[in-house]
Amino acid sequence: MNQLLTFPDAGKHALSIRAKALVFEDPQSQALLARLDQVAPTEATVVIIGETGTGKELLARRIHQGSARRGPFVAVNCGAFSESLIDAELFGHESGAFTGASQARAGWFEAANGGSLFLDEIGDLPLALQVKLLRVLQERQIVRIGSRKPIELDVRLIAATNVDLRDAVNAGHFRADLYYRLSVATLELRPLWERPGDILPLARHFLASYAKRLGIEGSTLTPGAEQALLAHDWPGNIRELENVVHYALIVAPAAAIHASDLQSIQRSARSRARQPVALPPAVADSSASTPEVAAVPTLRQMLRELLLKSMKLNQPLLFEQVQATLVCTAFEFCHNNQVQTARLLGLSRNVLRTLLKQHGLLAAHEDSSPDTGDFAADLLVGQPVAASSMA
Numbered sequence: 001m002n003q004l005l006t007f008p009d010a011g012k013h014a015l016s017i018r019a020k021a022l023v024f025e026d027p028q029s030q031a032l033l034a035r036l037d038q039v040a041p042t043e044a045t046v047v048i049i050g051e052t053g054t055g056k057e058l059l060a061r062r063i064h065q066g067s068a069r070r071g072p073f074v075a076v077n078c079g080a081f082s083e084s085l086i087d088a089e090l091f092g093h094e095s096g097a098f099t100g101a102s103q104a105r106a107g108w109f110e111a112a113n114g115g116s117l118f119l120d121e122i123g124d125l126p127l128a129l130q131v132k133l134l135r136v137l138q139e140r141q142i143v144r145i146g147s148r149k150p151i152e153l154d155v156r157l158i159a160a161t162n163v164d165l166r167d168a169v170n171a172g173h174f175r176a177d178l179y180y181r182l183s184v185a186t187l188e189l190r191p192l193w194e195r196p197g198d199i200l201p202l203a204r205h206f207l208a209s210y211a212k213r214l215g216i217e218g219s220t221l222t223p224g225a226e227q228a229l230l231a232h233d234w235p236g237n238i239r240e241l242e243n244v245v246h247y248a249l250i251v252a253p254a255a256a257i258h259a260s261d262l263q264s265i266q267r268s269a270r271s272r273a274r275q276p277v278a279l280p281p282a283v284a285d286s287s288a289s290t291p292e293v294a295a296v297p298t299l300r301q302m303l304r305e306l307l308l309k310s311m312k313l314n315q316p317l318l319f320e321q322v323q324a325t326l327v328c329t330a331f332e333f334c335h336n337n338q339v340q341t342a343r344l345l346g347l348s349r350n351v352l353r354t355l356l357k358q359h360g361l362l363a364a365h366e367d368s369s370p371d372t373g374d375f376a377a378d379l380l381v382g383q384p385v386a387a388s389s390m391a
């Protein structure tokens with residue numbers, strides 16, 4: 001079933017494909033969409049969790065569209081402003097409130113009155129502003145900087161984060177009271193690699209949309225290109241996929257798109273082959289700056305050397321032991337909810353999937369693909385080995 005949902009006022013957003021449609025075909029995405037459609041008509045504050053490029057803003061727009069709110073949808077990235085600026089941006093100011101404030105200005109809250117305010121990267125909001133935001137949510141009114149007059153507000157707040165807010169609370173970076181106030185409803189967008197059923201429908205959707213824009217007819221993806229898309233890790237998630245398809249159309253207009261046209265994928269595959277132990281690009285993770293993460297490259301290097309040695313000496317036992325060590329370490333990370341760190345070990349998705357499933361962190365229906373046990377191959381990028389070849 002093709003889950004292509006169009007926004008009613010798509011025409012108003014002519015510049016962006018993002019505002020027009022949502023492609024949600026993977027069973028996980030469909031389940032999320034069902035929850036979204038339950039939450040949207042309510043007045044509940046929503047927190048959307050997901051890595052960069054997973055579609056958080058798009059989801060927030062959909063929530064707004066699905067509500068009865070007729071006011072505007074206003075999106076603000078909390079990470080894009082300095083602490084002093086974001087105060088005035090959110091709550092507005094009177095003229096003369098501070099140097100440079102020559103005129104009174106309404107803030108984003110007022111701009112969103114009657115509608116929804118989407119606060120992206122809420123985890124980046126300084127603590128002082130978190131206190132202020134909490135008060136606004138409780139009292140449903142704001143006071144502009146330099147004023148004493150409260151302004152009544154009717155705004156639904158939708159927040160997004162790419163960090164685990166519970167970890168931020170534990171680390172003292174995020175107020176617990178604000179966290180509980182915000183997370184009335186929580187929607188989690190999984191990284192694209194964890195919802196493979198979305199990859200090709202999204203790719204075809206972007207292909208059709210960009211081809212239309214570029215005036216190209218008859219572009220298709222060859223089976224090889226489809227395979228390359230499915231095999232890629234997508235650290236930049238849907239945004240990366242959109243860019244890859246757009247670029248491919250530019251370099252291979254009016255023709256079938258081959259794997260070799262998907263240049264950024266090819267490049268990253270090549271660079272992985274050249275530097276087998278290099279860390280993948282930074283990923284949002286609850287464990288992003290823990291000592292474990294710092295230790296992973298060394299661990300990975302050690303395990304890689306051991307694997308190579310075991311192959312050279314033809315020692316299946318050592319090979320098995322290294323594999324076991326890898327799996328135990330990854331399991332430990334998964335157990336601590338540090339899935340991304342586990343990924344850095346270079347394990348195959350299938351192995352990670354199995355670990356996650358064993359740990360109840362993954363729904364059963366996701367685990368459709370068999371465990372090929374190719375984790376050593378992942379670690380040794382470019383030198384695939386099968387356990388049987390060791391015998």
Ligand SMILES: Nc1ncnc2c1ncn2[C@@H]1O[C@H](COP(=O)(O)OP(=O)(O)OP(=O)(O)O)[C@@H](O)[C@H]1O
Pocket residue numbers: 017018019021022023024050051052053054055056057058059120162202205238239242
């Ligand atoms: N389900 C989807 N269907 C179609 N396009 C999508 C979908 N999800 C995301 N996109 C596309 O991916 C791009 C990234 O989406 P979006 O900006 O919503 O991500 P984000 O998670 O808010 O990113 P960031 O955290 O970096 O701000 C958008 O340009 C949009 O076109």
